[in-house]
Amino acid sequence: MTTSESTHDARASFRGTLTKVLMVQAAALALLGLLQLFYTR
Amino acid sequence: MHWINWLIVVAYLAWVVVDGIRKSSGTDTIAGYFVANKSLSWWVVGLSVMATQLSAVTMIGTTGQGATDGLRFVQLYFGLPLAMVILGVTLVPLLHGSGVYTAYEYLERRFDAKTRSLTAFLFLLSRGMSCGTIIAAPGVVFSAIFGIPLAWSVALIGIPTVIYTMIGGVQAVAWADVKQMVLIVVALLAIVVVLVLQMPVNPHDALQIAGATGRLETFDFSFTVNETYTFWSGLIGGTFLMLSYFGTDQSQVQRYLTARSVDEARTSLLMSAYWKIPLQALVLLVGVGVFVYYQFVQPPLLFNPAHEEAVEAEAGAAYAALEARYGETFGLRESAAMQVAEAEGDLDEKLSAFLAHEADLQGIRSEALALAEEVTGENARDVNYIIPRFVLSELPIGLAGLFIAGVIAAAMSSIAAELNSLATTSVIDFYRRWVKPEATDAHYLTVSKGATALWGLFACIVATYAATLGSLIEVVNRFGSFFYGSILGVFLLAMIPRSRGTGAFLGLIAGMGTVAAVTFGAPSVSFLWHNVIGAVVVVVVGVALGGGSPSPNAETPARTGPA
Numbered sequence: 001m002t003t004s005e006s007t008h009d010a011r012a013s014f015r016g017t018l019t020k021v022l023m024v025q026a027a028a029l030a031l032l033g034l035l036q037l038f039y040t041r
Numbered sequence: 042m043h044w045i046n047w048l049i050v051v052a053y054l055a056w057v058v059v060d061g062i063r064k065s066s067g068t069d070t071i072a073g074y075f076v077a078n079k080s081l082s083w084w085v086v087g088l089s090v091m092a093t094q095l096s097a098v099t100m101i102g103t104t105g106q107g108a109t110d111g112l113r114f115v116q117l118y119f120g121l122p123l124a125m126v127i128l129g130v131t132l133v134p135l136l137h138g139s140g141v142y143t144a145y146e147y148l149e150r151r152f153d154a155k156t157r158s159l160t161a162f163l164f165l166l167s168r169g170m171s172c173g174t175i176i177a178a179p180g181v182v183f184s185a186i187f188g189i190p191l192a193w194s195v196a197l198i199g200i201p202t203v204i205y206t207m208i209g210g211v212q213a214v215a216w217a218d219v220k221q222m223v224l225i226v227v228a229l230l231a232i233v234v235v236l237v238l239q240m241p242v243n244p245h246d247a248l249q250i251a252g253a254t255g256r257l258e259t260f261d262f263s264f265t266v267n268e269t270y271t272f273w274s275g276l277i278g279g280t281f282l283m284l285s286y287f288g289t290d291q292s293q294v295q296r297y298l299t300a301r302s303v304d305e306a307r308t309s310l311l312m313s314a315y316w317k318i319p320l321q322a323l324v325l326l327v328g329v330g331v332f333v334y335y336q337f338v339q340p341p342l343l344f345n346p347a348h349e350e351a352v353e354a355e356a357g358a359a360y361a362a363l364e365a366r367y368g369e370t371f372g373l374r375e376s377a378a379m380q381v382a383e384a385e386g387d388l389d390e391k392l393s394a395f396l397a398h399e400a401d402l403q404g405i406r407s408e409a410l411a412l413a414e415e416v417t418g419e420n421a422r423d424v425n426y427i428i429p430r431f432v433l434s435e436l437p438i439g440l441a442g443l444f445i446a447g448v449i450a451a452a453m454s455s456i457a458a459e460l461n462s463l464a465t466t467s468v469i470d471f472y473r474r475w476v477k478p479e480a481t482d483a484h485y486l487t488v489s490k491g492a493t494a495l496w497g498l499f500a501c502i503v504a505t506y507a508a509t510l511g512s513l514i515e516v517v518n519r520f521g522s523f524f525y526g527s528i529l530g531v532f533l534l535a536m537i538p539r540s541r542g543t544g545a546f547l548g549l550i551a552g553m554g555t556v557a558a559v560t561f562g563a564p565s566v567s568f569l570w571h572n573v574i575g576a577v578v579v580v581v582v583g584v585a586l587g588g589g590s591p592s593p594n595a596e597t598p599a600r601t602g603p604a
Contacts, residue, residue, distance in 0.1 A: 014126065014129075014130045017126055017129065017311065018123075018126045021122045021123075021125070021126055021311065021314045021315065022122065022123075024122075024315050025122050025314075025318055028318050028319050028322065029119075029259075029318070032112065032115070032259040032260070032322060033259065033260060035112075035248065035252070035257045035259070036112075036252075036257050036258055036259050036260060038252070039248045039249060039251065039252025039253075039257045040252045040255065040257055040258050041252060041253055041388075041392060
């Protein structure tokens with residue numbers, strides 16, 4: 001595998017992980033946001 | 042406390058120590074003692090990372106903060122998932138792959154010995170002090186709640202931790218962390234179940250009351266550097282804080298240096314990326330639940346039983362009068378809370394009445410706290426006592442013991458990691474580097490065990506003095522944030538090819554100087570921004586002074602650890 005292929009793989013892996021982590025966090029924050037939206041007066 | 046609860050606590054302590062010692066096989070070399078021969082699975086390392094970060098302060102202070110302030114503290118962790126992903130592709134492969142025992146050891150390879158020694162010294166200074174405050178947090182609370190001298194409660198937590206850390210090294214610490222993390226989560230979930238079962242109103246009504254008092258306001262989008270917990274300070278300042286803590290603090294770096302491979306080290310950090318925010322929200326929700334519960338069951342006027350006793354003895358009449366007013370106002374607030382809970386449609390009027398009674402009640406509490414301060418001469422802030430008092434008076438026998446064991450577990454897991462990393466840094470970055478560079482593993486092991494015991498003793502002594510410092514959460518965070526950003530800056534510089542040792546060293550001094558100037562010159566700036574300021578100043582100064590010839594050590598690594 002060439003250096004540029006390896007760098008490309010690392011970037012793709014980083015993007016994939018980041019996307020998954022951000023999706024899970026977005027779900028958790030959305031839940032907290034809904035609690036704030038519906039119950040805070 | 043009931044003897045069954047004590048039995049659970051003692052059984053847990055015995056189990057952790059015995060099992061910790063049992064797990065010490067293979068630690069007869071420094072690679073085994075300091076990095077477990079790089080043999081641990083990602084889930085063991087991941088739980089160890091989480092347990093290290095979750096201290097007793099989280100169990101009693103943060104839950105108490107949930108009861109008084111609500112969920113907004115969770116914003117501090119908004120940068121954590123991003124920081125973990127960044128570390129997974131930057132510092133983790135760099136440190137794990139370079140075969141070092143400490144993060145600072147890497148800095149000598151990249152820069153020079155003085156940069157390594159200064160960062161290692163700053164770590165010893167800040168972590169040595171914070172280790173004391175981590176023991177002090179539960180120590181002070183247990184001392185007041187169980188009526189035992191502070192030295193005893195400090196010893197109850199400190200001595201077993203020192204024993205298994207000293208004998209078993211990082212391997213014993215990591216496996217103890219796994220058990221401790223499980224116990225902590227079980228204890229928190231047990232409280233949630235009890236709250237749901239014993240709450241006089243249904244979950245929707247409970248949320249209605251929590252929301253009416255602002256306890257469910259998680260997000261604050263205002264951009265002000267003076268407010269500690271906002272969305273932006275959490276996301277930006279929090280990212281820098283977490284990058285520093287997980288990327289450059291030996292107490293965390295040493296956890297993932299024990300992983301079998303870079304991939305497993307990376308995966309272990311991702312566990313925190315996925316679970317930290319939900320776990321922290323659970324901790325705060327426990328506090329919010331206790332707040333709602335106390336709308337219907339009268340809580341003590343003072344949560345610190347030692348202060349309560351002192352005030353009753355010294356100013357009995359004044360305290361009795363306050364208690365009478367407290368009881369009367371509580372009755373009014375309780376019925377107002379029930380009306381808010383049961384209200385359909387427009388509830389402005391009912392809400393105003395409830396909030397007015399709530400303000401009256403808090404006014405009486407403030408008077409009682411002022412009286413306690415006058416009588417005892419101590420800070421009467423009792424946030425850290427809310428949850429322990431709730432647990433001991435409202436939880437069934439057995440579950441209360443489980444929670445107390447959980448608090449001790451949280452304290453032990455953080456203290457063990459700190460003692461382990463303090464000993465490692467003392468031996469690797471100072472003793473082996475400057476005092477005795479050539480010696481056998483047996484010699485370094487003996488010195489490491491002695492260093493662990495000495496740091497344990499130091500932490501216990503600091504614990505007795507740190508008790509008089511204000512909010513324990515703030516204290517722990519402040520100690521770290523003074524150096525954290527600047528140390529992160531040095532590691533960021535290490536990834537910039539043109540940076541050199543002198544630039545890194547001077548940048549580090551400039552970063553710390555700037556943070557000190559901001560701390561004293563503009564004290565209203567939230568400590569979370571100190572991390573950003575420190576890191577940026579170090580990088581800017583380091584790059585500006587860089588560009589010279591390579592550091593003499595850059596291509597000739599010092600002694601290495603396991604690869």
